Amino acid sequence: MEPIIAARDLVKHFPIRQGFLGRRVMHLKAVDGVSFHVNRGETLGLVGESGCGKTTVGRLLLNLLGLDGGSVHFKGVELSALQGRALREVRRHLQVVFQDPHSSLDPRMLVKKIVGAPLEVNGLARGAEVVRRVKAMLAEVGLNEEHVYRYPHEFSGGQRQRIGIARALITGPEFIVFDEPTSALDVSVQAQILNLAKDLQRRHGYAYLFISHDLSVIRHMSHRIAVMYLGIIVESGGAEELFGEPLHPYTRALIGALPQPDPAVRRRLSTLPGDVPSPVHLPPGCRFHPRCPEAFQICSRSAPGLREVKHGHWAACHLYS
Amino acid sequence: MGAALLEIRDLSVQFFTYQGVVRALEGVSLSVAEGEILGLVGETGCGKSVLARAVLRVIAEPPGKITAGRVLFKGRDLLALDRRQMRRIRGNEISMIFQEPMSSLNPVFTIGNQMMEVVTLHQRVGRDEARGICLDMLRQVKMPDPDQVLAKYPHELSGGMLQRAMIAMELSCRPDLLLADEPTTALDVTVQAQVLTILEELTRSRGVAVLFISHDLGVIAQLCDRVAVMYAGKIVETAAVAELFAAPRHPYTRGLLQAIPRIGRGREELAVIPGSVPGLVDPPPGCRFHPRCAHRFAPCDRQVPALFEPAPGHHVACHLYASGESR
Numbered sequence: 001m002e003p004i005i006a007a008r009d010l011v012k013h014f015p016i017r018q019g020f021l022g023r024r025v026m027h028l029k030a031v032d033g034v035s036f037h038v039n040r041g042e043t044l045g046l047v048g049e050s051g052c053g054k055t056t057v058g059r060l061l062l063n064l065l066g067l068d069g070g071s072v073h074f075k076g077v078e079l080s081a082l083q084g085r086a087l088r089e090v091r092r093h094l095q096v097v098f099q100d101p102h103s104s105l106d107p108r109m110l111v112k113k114i115v116g117a118p119l120e121v122n123g124l125a126r127g128a129e130v131v132r133r134v135k136a137m138l139a140e141v142g143l144n145e146e147h148v149y150r151y152p153h154e155f156s157g158g159q160r161q162r163i164g165i166a167r168a169l170i171t172g173p174e175f176i177v178f179d180e181p182t183s184a185l186d187v188s189v190q191a192q193i194l195n196l197a198k199d200l201q202r203r204h205g206y207a208y209l210f211i212s213h214d215l216s217v218i219r220h221m222s223h224r225i226a227v228m229y230l231g232i233i234v235e236s237g238g239a240e241e242l243f244g245e246p247l248h249p250y251t252r253a254l255i256g257a258l259p260q261p262d263p264a265v266r267r268r269l270s271t272l273p274g275d276v277p278s279p280v281h282l283p284p285g286c287r288f289h290p291r292c293p294e295a296f297q298i299c300s301r302s303a304p305g306l307r308e309v310k311h312g313h314w315a316a317c318h319l320y321s
Numbered sequence: 322m323g324a325a326l327l328e329i330r331d332l333s334v335q336f337f338t339y340q341g342v343v344r345a346l347e348g349v350s351l352s353v354a355e356g357e358i359l360g361l362v363g364e365t366g367c368g369k370s371v372l373a374r375a376v377l378r379v380i381a382e383p384p385g386k387i388t389a390g391r392v393l394f395k396g397r398d399l400l401a402l403d404r405r406q407m408r409r410i411r412g413n414e415i416s417m418i419f420q421e422p423m424s425s426l427n428p429v430f431t432i433g434n435q436m437m438e439v440v441t442l443h444q445r446v447g448r449d450e451a452r453g454i455c456l457d458m459l460r461q462v463k464m465p466d467p468d469q470v471l472a473k474y475p476h477e478l479s480g481g482m483l484q485r486a487m488i489a490m491e492l493s494c495r496p497d498l499l500l501a502d503e504p505t506t507a508l509d510v511t512v513q514a515q516v517l518t519i520l521e522e523l524t525r526s527r528g529v530a531v532l533f534i535s536h537d538l539g540v541i542a543q544l545c546d547r548v549a550v551m552y553a554g555k556i557v558e559t560a561a562v563a564e565l566f567a568a569p570r571h572p573y574t575r576g577l578l579q580a581i582p583r584i585g586r587g588r589e590e591l592a593v594i595p596g597s598v599p600g601l602v603d604p605p606p607g608c609r610f611h612p613r614c615a616h617r618f619a620p621c622d623r624q625v626p627a628l629f630e631p632a633p634g635h636h637v638a639c640h641l642y643a644s645g646e647s648r
Contacts, residue, residue: 049509156597186364186536186598191580191591198590213509216539220582220591243584257514259539261581263562266543269514274465275479276509 002076003037004175004207005094010034010060011069012053016280028280030056032231033070038175041201043208045222045239047215047254049276052228054211058177061209062094063087074175092122095168099180101160105152111138111163112148118171137166142196158189165196175207182217194221215258219243227251230279230287233306237313247315249292286318294319325393326530327353327376327498332390334368334375337383341602345371347554349390350628353498356528358521360545360562362535362577364598368554369534373500376532377411394498413443416491420503422483426475433471436490443494458489462519481512485519492523499524502534517544538581542566550574553609554601560635570637572614608640616641 013027031053038044046054059065061072063079072079074090082090098104105114115137116130125133135145141162152160161181168176178197182190194217201208210221218225219239226236227248235248246252256270272291277283283290289299298318306316329351336343345368353359363369374380376392378399392399399410419425426435433455440451452471459467462485475483484504491499504520505513521544524531535541541548542562549559550571558571569575579592596613599605605612611621620626620640629642 049511158597187538187577188364188580188594189597191582191593192595194582195591195593198588215510216582216584219584220586220588223588240587253511255584257510258584259514259517259537259543261538261542261566261578261583263542263566269518269543271515271518272511275481275512 001039003039003073004075005061005209006037006073007057007061007070008035008073009070010057010067010072012056012060012065013068026280029231029282030279031060034228034231034233035070036226036233036236038207038209040174040207041205042224043201043210043222045218045225046209046211046228047213047218047225048228049213049254051230051276051279053231053279054213054228055179057228058096058179058209058211061175062096062177063091064096088122092118092124092171093174094177095171095173095175096177096179097161097164097168097181100184101157101164102152102184104164105160107152109151110148111150111152114152114163115166115170118167122171124171133170134166137170138163140169140200141166142192156189157185158192161185161193162196165193165200169200173206175209177209177211179211180213183212183214190217197221215254227254230276230282232287232316233314234288234317235313235315236306237310241310241313245313247309247313247320248288248317249294249319250288253291253293286316324355325352326355326357326395327351327532328391328393329372329376330391330393332372332375332392333388334371334380334385335388336385338602343601344604345385345554345601346375349551349554349556351549351556351559353530353532355497356525356530357547358524358531358533358545360533360535360541360548361551362538362541362548363551364536366553366598366601367551368601369551370502372551373417373502373532373534376500377415377417378407379411379417412439412491412496413494414496415498415500416494416496417500417502418484418487418491418504420506422480422487422507423475425487426483428475430474431471432473432475432478432486436471436486436493439490440493454493455489458493459486461492461523462486462489463515464489479512480508481515484508484516488516488520488523492527492529495527496529499529499531500534501531503536504533505540506535506537513540520544538566538577550577553599553604555609555638557610557639558635558637560632564632564635568632568635570631570635570642571610571639572616572641573610576613608638 010031012031013029016026016028018024034057048054060067112134115134119125119130134148138147143162182193212218222239225239225242226233229250235251246255253270253272274291285300285302286304289295304316304318306314309315309320332346332349334346336345361369375387436455437451440454456467464470464485505516545562548562548565549556552573558574569578576594594613607622607624608626611617626638626640628636628638630636631642
């Protein structure tokens with residue numbers, strides 16, 4: 001089966017200018033060679049701590065940021081080769097739901113306009129047809145038809161996120177990036193949004209890239225998971241295998257550091273020494289080695305590549321080479 | 322567990338805004354025993370931060386006002402103290418750490434400058450001695466190179482380091498009670514684990530009681546002895562941590578526990594609490610949770626539920642438990 005989205009060796013370096021007239025240029029290696037694919041009806045979870053580059057990956061896929069290297073294929077068509085109408089035609093199949101439902105909706109637009117604009121921009125509907133389809137979409141995401149003529153501030157955070165989802169779905173996409181869609185929401189509302197996203201996927205077969213820093217949310221949403229650290233994927237595999245038998249020491253630390261909502265399994269949280277290094281001055285060798293409890297000599301000298309340690313379960317760690 | 326160190330009785334706080342009177346806290350009673358870590362859990366806007374601020378009397382007045390209740394700390398009513406007496410309590414006997422360490426520290430002074438100011442202000446020591454105390458505290462929070470940290474400005478430290486510096490600063494004056502308002506919410510999980518471990522070690526070894534405010538049930542379960550659950554300005558349930566997670570009574574607590582995704586549960590459907598948290602200008606009458614409650618019955622929308630005790634030490638404000646032990 002051909003994947004809906006295939007990313008190969010994605011690279012994004014942001015220049016940072018310092019010194020006199022900003023002549024000294026350094027590069028923040030936000031994404032440094034990331035590859036993955038997402039199939040129809042499947043959710044790939046992308047998890048990592050702040051600054052690991054997960055949001056940048058999402059933006060690269062959608063062409064919201066230009067690539068510095070690598071390629072993104074949508075159903076076999078390379079996105080960077082497309083321009084103008086051809087690009088717009090493909091783009092309506094790629095949508096995004098942002099983290100903050102307060103800042104991602106224009107406060108001066110009616111819901112009709114917010115959700116309906118993608119239809120008009122893409123020439124999919126006009127006039128009364130737009131309103132009809134917006135109403136149908138609102139019903140689909142659990143809002144009412146009367147909400148069409150309201151402004152974002154009249155809604156709660158959870159309802160706003162539903163509007164964001166309606167806006168993403170109205171063009172009939174095949175691939176949707178969820179960038180921390182519930183981080184700004186309370187748990188009771190988070191559950192509503194997660195259930196909605198899953199339900200929509202079941203009914204329409206969307207492919208999702210689900211980005212989050214929250215391991216429990218990622219575990220709950222994903223079929224497969226990729227763990228990012230400082231711009232690269234350090235481990236990927238099926239959700240069950242990855243949580244059942246994490247291979248990379250970083251993944252193990254992440255899982256071990258997660259406080260479980262169960263006082264019966266109280267344990268010492270695993271802690272990593274130090275902080276995440278700056279992506280401008282990356283450590284040599286394996287990027288994780290300064291914090292790794294299992295680092296040995298080679299780790300500070302050569303960077304391990306991703307290898308398939310078990311069937312479908314990949315890790316970038318010298319322990320497995 | 323010792324006697325009650327802090328006892329809050331029927332505390333009400335209101336904010337007078339253009340939109341109307343926000344009833345942020347209404348008749349809240351809560352106690353923290355000596356050396357105990359009490360978790361206060363609830364969703365955004367439930368009043369948990371207001372509660373901590375009311376204890377220290379650092380609510381902005383106006384628009385806020387403590388309209389009723391008593392806050393007994395070691396038997397003294399903090400609400401009856403004058404400004405000078407209250408200043409002696411703050412930082413000395415009761416300390417507080419906040420969610421954003423970056424905004425609790427002054428960006429134009431070094432960490433050492435700010436820490437030593439706290440120490441010299443509260444303890445009668447000279448500069449050298451104060452410096453020694455600061456270094457010792459930084460070592461206790463496992464800060465690498467404490468000497469260098471003292472010379473650094475807040476922006477030169479990471480979030481986790483800053484929060485550890487805050488803990489060091491707040492505990493340097495040997496308070497009896499620490500109010501911790503979501504101290505790890507802004508941190509990544511691995512860093513959160515560091516900070517939680519240090520916070521627990523230090524407060525337990527020094528016998529400092531902690532009121533730990535969080536929206537994260539995982540953190541609460543791992544850290545606390547007892548838990549109080551807040552909803553819309555009221556405490557709906559309190560119990561020992563094991564009891565609360567094993568046998569939650571209030572429908573809201575149950576809903577919360579079922580709504581969190583858990584690693585062990587795979588991709589199962591999450592149970593959902595319908596609707597969202599009500600505004601506190603015009604909160605629902607009767608039980609404030611009743612519009613979202615699956616178990617509501619006749620009295621719920623008319624009568625405010627009293628606090629019942631279905632099991633020893635387990636309190637719940639819900640009409641379901643009015644006739645002793647029901648479901």
